[in-house]
Each structure stands twice: as structure tokens, then as C-alpha cells.
Amino acid sequence: MKLRQLVLAASVxxxxxxxxxxxxxAYAQAKExxxxxxxxxxxxxxxxxxPWANGYADYLxxxxxxxxxxxxxxxxxxxCDTAYAxxxxxxxxxxxxxxxxxxxxxxxSTGITFALTEKAPTDKxxxxxxxxxxxESSDGGVFKWNFPLMGTYWSGADIIMQHLTKKENGNLKGxxxxxxxxxxxxxxxxxxxxxxRAKMQGYDLQLLPVTxxxxxxxxxxxxxxxxxxxxxLLWGWGVMNSAALKEAVATGYPREKMxxxxxxxxxxxxxxxxxxxxxxxxxxxxxxxGKVLEDIKxxxxxxxxxxxxxDEVGTTLYNRGMVSAALAVEGVRAAQxxxxxxxxxxxxxxxxxxxxxxxxxxxxxxxxxxxxxxPLSTSCLxxxxxxxxxxxxxxxxxxxxxxxxxEADTTIIKPLVKQFADKYxxxxxxxxxxxxxxxx
Amino acid sequence: xxxxxxxxxxxxxxxxQQIFPIAQDRWGxxxxxxxxxxxxxLLADEYMMRAILIPFLILSLAALGVNILVxxxxxxxxxxxxxxxxxxxxxxxxxxxxxxIPLIAALLVGGFFATLxxxxxxxxxxxxxxxxxxxxxxxxxxxxxxxFLRIKWFTNDSASGTASxxxxxxxxxxxxxxxxxxxxxxxxxxVFGVLAKNLVRGAIxxxxxxxxxxxxxxxxxxxxxxxxxxxxxxxxxxxxxxxGALWAFIYLGSWEPAAFSVDRSFQLLFMVILxxxxxxxxxxxxxAFIVIxxxxxxxxxxxxGSWVGVEVxxxxxxxxxxxxxxxxxVWFLIxxxxxxxxxxxxxxxxxxVWPFPH
Numbered sequence: 001m002k003l004r005q006l007v008l009a010a011s012v013x014x015x016x017x018x019x020x021x022x023x024x025x026a027y028a029q030a031k032e033x034x035x036x037x038x039x040x041x042x043x044x045x046x047x048x049x050x051p052w053a054n055g056y057a058d059y060l061x062x063x064x065x066x067x068x069x070x071x072x073x074x075x076x077x078x079x080c081d082t083a084y085a086x087x088x089x090x091x092x093x094x095x096x097x098x099x100x101x102x103x104x105x106x107x108x109s110t111g112i113t114f115a116l117t118e119k120a121p122t123d124k125x126x127x128x129x130x131x132x133x134x135x136e137s138s139d140g141g142v143f144k145w146n147f148p149l150m151g152t153y154w155s156g157a158d159i160i161m162q163h164l165t166k167k168e169n170g171n172l173k174g175x176x177x178x179x180x181x182x183x184x185x186x187x188x189x190x191x192x193x194x195x196x197r198a199k200m201q202g203y204d205l206q207l208l209p210v211t212x213x214x215x216x217x218x219x220x221x222x223x224x225x226x227x228x229x230x231x232x233l234l235w236g237w238g239v240m241n242s243a244a245l246k247e248a249v250a251t252g253y254p255r256e257k258m259x260x261x262x263x264x265x266x267x268x269x270x271x272x273x274x275x276x277x278x279x280x281x282x283x284x285x286x287x288x289x290g291k292v293l294e295d296i297k298x299x300x301x302x303x304x305x306x307x308x309x310x311d312e313v314g315t316t317l318y319n320r321g322m323v324s325a326a327l328a329v330e331g332v333r334a335a336q337x338x339x340x341x342x343x344x345x346x347x348x349x350x351x352x353x354x355x356x357x358x359x360x361x362x363x364x365x366x367x368x369x370x371x372x373x374x375p376l377s378t379s380c381l382x383x384x385x386x387x388x389x390x391x392x393x394x395x396x397x398x399x400x401x402x403x404x405x406x407e408a409d410t411t412i413i414k415p416l417v418k419q420f421a422d423k424y425x426x427x428x429x430x431x432x433x434x435x436x437x438x439x440x
Numbered sequence: 441x442x443x444x445x446x447x448x449x450x451x452x453x454x455x456x457q458q459i460f461p462i463a464q465d466r467w468g469x470x471x472x473x474x475x476x477x478x479x480x481x482l483l484a485d486e487y488m489m490r491a492i493l494i495p496f497l498i499l500s501l502a503a504l505g506v507n508i509l510v511x512x513x514x515x516x517x518x519x520x521x522x523x524x525x526x527x528x529x530x531x532x533x534x535x536x537x538x539x540x541i542p543l544i545a546a547l548l549v550g551g552f553f554a555t556l557x558x559x560x561x562x563x564x565x566x567x568x569x570x571x572x573x574x575x576x577x578x579x580x581x582x583x584x585x586x587x588f589l590r591i592k593w594f595t596n597d598s599a600s601g602t603a604s605x606x607x608x609x610x611x612x613x614x615x616x617x618x619x620x621x622x623x624x625x626x627x628x629x630x631v632f633g634v635l636a637k638n639l640v641r642g643a644i645x646x647x648x649x650x651x652x653x654x655x656x657x658x659x660x661x662x663x664x665x666x667x668x669x670x671x672x673x674x675x676x677x678x679x680x681x682x683x684g685a686l687w688a689f690i691y692l693g694s695w696e697p698a699a700f701s702v703d704r705s706f707q708l709l710f711m712v713i714l715x716x717x718x719x720x721x722x723x724x725x726x727x728a729f730i731v732i733x734x735x736x737x738x739x740x741x742x743x744x745g746s747w748v749g750v751e752v753x754x755x756x757x758x759x760x761x762x763x764x765x766x767x768x769x770v771w772f773l774i775x776x777x778x779x780x781x782x783x784x785x786x787x788x789x790x791x792x793v794w795p796f797p798h
Contacts, residue, residue, distance in 0.1 A: 041753075090491070094491035
């Protein structure tokens with residue numbers, strides 16, 4: 001009886017204390033730029049989420065350790081684990097957004113991106129969705145706060161199709177192409193572009209959804225076996241990728257004809273399958289490591305400050321997380337160039353910075369990123385910046401580059417972006433931004 | 441001593457039949473409602489409102505609906521997430537296809553369609569009971585997951601399969617800021633709470649409870665099982681449907697079917713079991729336990745860690761949250777199998793006899 005009362009009393013006190021903590025936690029710090037981080041280190045997608053999050057955190061630590069912050073403004077950051085769940089992601093967003101006058105959010109989940117897209121404009125928090133999120137949000141005229149930097153899913157799909165077209169000597173007419181996709185907003189994103197290209201190029205597109213999280217794919221691969229498509233495009237995430245490869249082995253579908261998007265072609269996806277995944281190809285938007293990775297080893301890992309294991313540095317998803325953090329940091333730096341070096345930037349100012357990114361070869365070289373990413377420059381209307389990737393192939397032990405950088409064809413993507421962005425604007429009763437608004 | 445009805449004489453049937461016959465209860469509940477309407481907006485900051493209180497209110501409403509079916513009528517259902525989804529998508533279709541429809545009307549239409557689907561999937565309850573019924577209602581879950589993922593019409597032909605709404609207004613007021621949303625959800629919850637409390641006190645509620653306690657005996661004394669069971673499914677799924685529409689419209693703003701997955705059904709069922717089956721109050725306790733506790737653990741643990749000089753990593757934090765949360769569920773179920781509502785009534789009884797427990 002005593003124990004019960006004690007625990008009850010303790011829980012009441014804990015509840016009261018937590019509410020007090022929540023309200024006192026919201027304070028702004030001077031001379032420190034706060035970076036909220038929404039990773040997932042737990043849940044079904046953790047194997048892929050963890051390297052990304054480690055790369056992200058390591059780069060932020062590097063900026064503090066190597067450069068002493070952004071023009072002297074130290075970076076602070078806090079993680080809130082979303083487990084890839086939309087409602088938890090929204091809670092984390094609400095929790096972290098109060099800790100600064102605007103910060104850059106990168107949820108690494110298309111579902112959370114959709115939910116935050118509705119909230120970001122009122123809260124004035126820029127969203128970077130590098131390589132994911134809404135494809136039409138590359139239209140900055142409608143999506144003022146979204147930045148799908150370094151390529152959307154439409155760009156990704158376009159790059160794969162260009163690669164396949166080249167492989168088939170320019171003619172895909174009559175070919176059968178199957179899209180095996182995660183049945184969620186993420187997996188459905190490339191469909192409009194693939195359909196558009198099917199109309200142009202005359203190939204036959206087959207859509208094969210896989211129910212999330214994608215552990216069970218027998219039915220899907222039975223369909224693949226029946227229809228024997230010429231190519232399979234894999235749009236999976238987390239456990240779905242390795243499960244798909246295992247099913248491909250089981251059904252005898254050649255891995256050489258499977259192409260994954262950049263989220264389906266990293267080390268965790270093929271590691272468990274090993275030799276059997278040999279020949280599987282996928283996109284990669286980051287290049288091999290260079291100076292920046294040495295810096296991370298020197299300034300972060302050698303000082304025992306590394307977020308994850310040291311041998312993870314330089315893997316595909318780690319690099320992706322690192323580059324995502326670099327984009328956020330450069331957005332703040334660009335904002336400081338205009339609004340005052342060495343000052344803490346607010347959400348509106350950071351958005352301006354992200355809209356006026358100009359990371360050319362020289363700037364990248366200075367940051368040590370020149371081998372990791374391609375030059376990128378954004379504008380008020382183009383929030384995507386760059387849309388290039390290359391294909392790499394798994395040889396059973398490691399990924400090898402199989403193509404040069406391919407740039408997505410904007411003549412196909414641009415009209416689609418306009419059409420979908422206009423539809424969104426009409427639904428939400430938004431008007432396009434005026435040129436004057438672009439200056440602000 | 442603090443809580444006893446001595447000296448409160450009922451001189452009319454009306455006084456005897458009111459919802460809270462004891463004055464302390466009456467005033468207590470009124471005070472809580474007044475506190476929620478007037479004091480909370482002053483005390484709570486934006487994070488509390490948007491991330492904790494609004495989901496708590498909406499899921500309380502959903503748990504209330506599930507409690508009518510599971511707690512009062514004894515029909516175990518795992519289809520609650522599906523009924524929420526039906527409510528959300530019906531309200532959404534109404535909202536985008538009928539120009540200028542009021543928000544309240546859209547929510548009620550969502551509830552109406554959830555009722556239809558609920559009655560349809562309640563039909564197996566006429567033949568099967570208990571665990572078998574819960575498996576049968578799982579069909580609703582899988583069917584709705586499938587329908588809202590694959591049938592494009594439901595999501596207004598959105599390419600990515602997500603639905604989203606914005607610029608909500610009700611009765612000429614905007615429902616945009618956290619405060620407005622909070623007040624809106626609270627008003628809906630109060631209305632449905634009073635309605636539900638009255639329903640379960642009335643003839644129909646007694647029929648449900650009779651069916652729950654022993655359906656053969658209930659049939660013998662003249663209660664029609666079909667009517668009683670299907671009406672419980674109807675009322676329950678109406679409330680759950682409205683809650684689903686609120687969850688989508690007010691809390692998420694943009695959603696996909698995963699927001700109403702089978703996890704949500706389990707979550708609602710656990711709320712009812714933990715909070716107290718067959719208790720309106722229990723729905724609120726259960727929702728508070730399931731919604732607020734994990735977040736509270738997640739926020740408090742790093743602070744406690746910093747007191748003792750331990751830095752808790754993000755992954756360890758989430759794992760610890762789940763372990764502690766799971767342990768607490770088990771602990772509460774062992775200590776009080778009848779739920780938190782029972783603890784509450786035990787507490788009231790203690791107050792009543794204090795300071796002379798014997």
C-alpha cells in the first residue's frame with residue numbers, strides 16, 4: 001500500500017515537473033545558432049536513419065571544432081527521435097521549434113515533410129528536404145519555405161530513365177518497366193514523372209506497391225515473375241530494400257536489371273544480401289569522400305567526439321547526412337552575408353539565405369566538399385538548386401560508380417512542377433509570390 | 441469528510457436523476473471544465489497546446505467512442521483506427537468537393553459515414569463474440585487501409601496519396617492558431633462527453649451493459665441483441681469518426697493512411713483497458729496515460745540524466761521511454777486491473793471516510 005502511494009505521488013510530481021520543464025525550456029540563446037534535428041535512431045527504418053543522423057551531427061560538430069562556428073556563431077543542436085512516425089515527428093517539431101527564433105528542419109521522411117509543409121509558413125521555419133519530400137515544392141513561387149535541395153524524386157526518376165534510355169541505345173519503346181515502391185507518399189512521388197515519360201518514350205509502366213514497412217513482398221514479386229519486366233525500379237526505404245533484393249534472388253530476377261533511387265542504394269540495403277546482390281545498381285547523389293571526411297576524422301572522431309562508429313564515416317548515407325547538414329550551415333552563412341556576419345539568424349533570414357545559395361566549385365573547395373557534391377545555386381523560383389546524381393553498382397563488397405554525373409532533364413520536369421504547384425496553390429487558395437516578395 | 445453527500449436531500453425526481461447527484465462532483469466537474477476553458481489558455485504555451493493538449497483532447501474523444509463499444513457493450517473491436525480513417529477521409533472529401541461547407545458539417549458527415557461503415561463491420565458481432573469478434577473487426581482495419589491507399593478518388597487524386605486541408609473556420613471564427621484549435625477541440629469534446637454520459641445512463645446504455653454482462657439473459661428479458669449491439673457500433677463509430685476527422689483536420693493538417701494504421705486501433709483499445717472499461721472518466725485517464733506519459737518520459741529523462749551527470753543519447757532515450765512506458769502499463773494492470781478510473785473511485789471513497797477509515 002505504501003509503495004503504491006509513493007509511486008502515485010512520484011508520478012504526480014513527475015507530471016508537474018515535466019510541465020514546468022517544458023515551459024522553461026523555451027529560451028533563446030545569444031550568439032548561438034540552434035539547429036533542430038529530427039532523426040530516427042529507432043524503429044523500422046533505423047538502419048538507414050542512423051548513418052544519416054550521424055553524418056548530420058558530425059558535420060555540425062566539425063563546423064564548431066574546425067571553424068569555431070559560422071563566422072564565430074557557435075552551433076548548438078538537439079535531436080528528437082521521430083521513429084519515422086508522422087505524429088511523433090510533428091510533436092518533435094513543436095518541441096524543438098520553440099528553442100530558437102526559427103531553425104532549419106530536415107525530417108528525412110516524406111510523410112513528416114507533408115505535415116510540416118502546412119506548419120512551416122506560419123511558424124517561419126525553413127524545411128530542407130534534400131532528395132525527398134514533395135517534388136513540386138522545387139517551385140519556390142508557391143512553396144516559399146520548402147527546399148528540396150539536390151534533387152527531388154522527379155529528378156531522381158528522370159536520371160534513372162535517362163540512364164536506362166542510354167543503355168537501350170535511346171529507344172525504350174515497348175519495354176516493360178516496373179516500379180516496386182513503398183506504398184506511402186514517398187513511394188508514390190515518382191509516378192507522375194514516370195507516366196509522363198512513358199507517354200513520351202512509349203514504354204509500359206507497371207506499378208507494384210509494397211505495403212509499409214515492406215517486410216512482406218511475396219505477392220509483389222510473384223507479379224514481377226509473371227510479367228517479367230525489362231527493368232525494375234526500386235523505391236524502397238529501410239528493411240524494404242534488402243527484402244526486395246532477397247525476393248529478387250528467390251524469384252530469379254536478375255539484379256543487373258534493378259535500379260534503386262538514392263534511398264535504396266546504400267550499404268545497409270545490400271550488406272545483408274552480400275554477394276547475392278551483386279550487379280544491383282542505384283543512384284547516389286554524393287561523391288567519394290575528400291578533404292571534409294579527413295577533417296571530420298581529425299577534428300571530431302580523433303577527439304572522441306564522433307557520433308557513431310568511425311568506420312561509418314564516408315558511407316553513402318553518412319555522406320548524405322553530412323551534405324544535408326552542410327546545406328543547412330551554408331544557408332545560415334549566406335543569410336549572415338546579407339544580414340550581418342556573426343549574428344544569430346532568424347527563420348526569415350535563413351530562408352533568404354537558402355534562396356540565395358551559391359555554392360560554386362571555389363566555395364565547395366574551400367569547405368572541402370568539392371569531391372562530395374556538385375555545385376549548387378538556388379533562386380527565389382528554383383528551390384532545388386541542382387539535380388544531378390550518378391549510378392553506382394554493388395559488386396558484392398562495395399559500391400562502384402557505373403556512370404558519370406547525369407543531370408535531370410528540366411524540359412520534362414518543369415511543366416510538371418508548374419502544374420502540380422498550381423494545383424496545390426489552388427487547393428490552398430495561395431497566390432504566387434510577387435517579384436517584390438522574392439527580394440525579402 | 442471532504443467528499444460526502446450528507447445533508448444533500450433530493451426532493452424531486454429531477455434532482456435524483458441528474459448526471460452528478462453529489463454536489464461536490466457537480467462543482468468539481470464544472471471547475472475542471474472552466475479551468476480547461478479559461479485557465480489553460482493562459483497557462484499553457486504553444487508547445488503544450490499543439491503537441492500535447494490537442495492530441496490528448498482528440499484521442500480522449502476517440503477513446504470515449506471506443507469505450508462505449510468495448511467498455512459498455514462488451515464488443516471488443518480492433519477496427520477503431522479504420523473508423524477514424526473513414527471519418528477523416530469522408531470529412532475531407534466533403535470539404536474539398538462541396539464548396540463552402542461549414543467545418544462542423546464536414547466533421548459530422550465524417551461521423552455519419554463512419555457510422556455506416558461501423559454498422560456494416562459490426563454485423564459479425566451478431567454471430568461471434570470476444571476475441572473472435574476482435575479478429576473480425578480487424579478486417580475493417582485492413583480494408584480501410586487498402587481503400588485509402590489505393591483508391592485515388594478518396595484522396596482527391598493527389599499524386600502522393602496524401603490529403604491536406606487548410607484555412608479552417610467554424611461559426612465565423614478562424615480555427616488556425618493553437619489556442620483556437622484547442623478551444624474548438626475542447627468544445628467538441630465537452631458536447632460529446634455530455635451526450636455520451638447521458639446515453640450510457642439512459643435506457644440504451646443499460647441495454648448495452650446488459651448485453652455486455654450476459655447476452656442470453658439480456659435477450660430473455662426482452663432486449664434485442666441485434667439492436668443493442670448495432671446501436672453500440674453506430675454510436676461508437678460516430679464518435680470515433682468525428683475524432684478521426686479532428687485528428688486529420690486539426691492536429692495533422694496533412695495526413696496519409698498510416699496515421700490511422702492498426703497501431704492506432706491498438707492504442708485506442710489500450711487507452712480503454714488502462715483507463716477503465718465502462719467509464720467515461722476512464723477514457724480521459726487512458727488517453728492521458730498513453731498520449732502524455734511517453735512524451736513526459738522523453739522530456740524528463742535527459743533532465744534527470746543531466747542532474748546525475750549522464751548524457752542520454754537519442755536512441756537510448758527512445759528505448760528507455762518504451763521500456764519505462766511498457767513497465768508502467770504492466771504495473772498498473774497488476775495493481776488495478778479495472779483501470780485508472782477504479783483508482784480514482786477508490787480515492788474518492790477514501791476521501792469520503794477520512795479520517796475514520798473504519
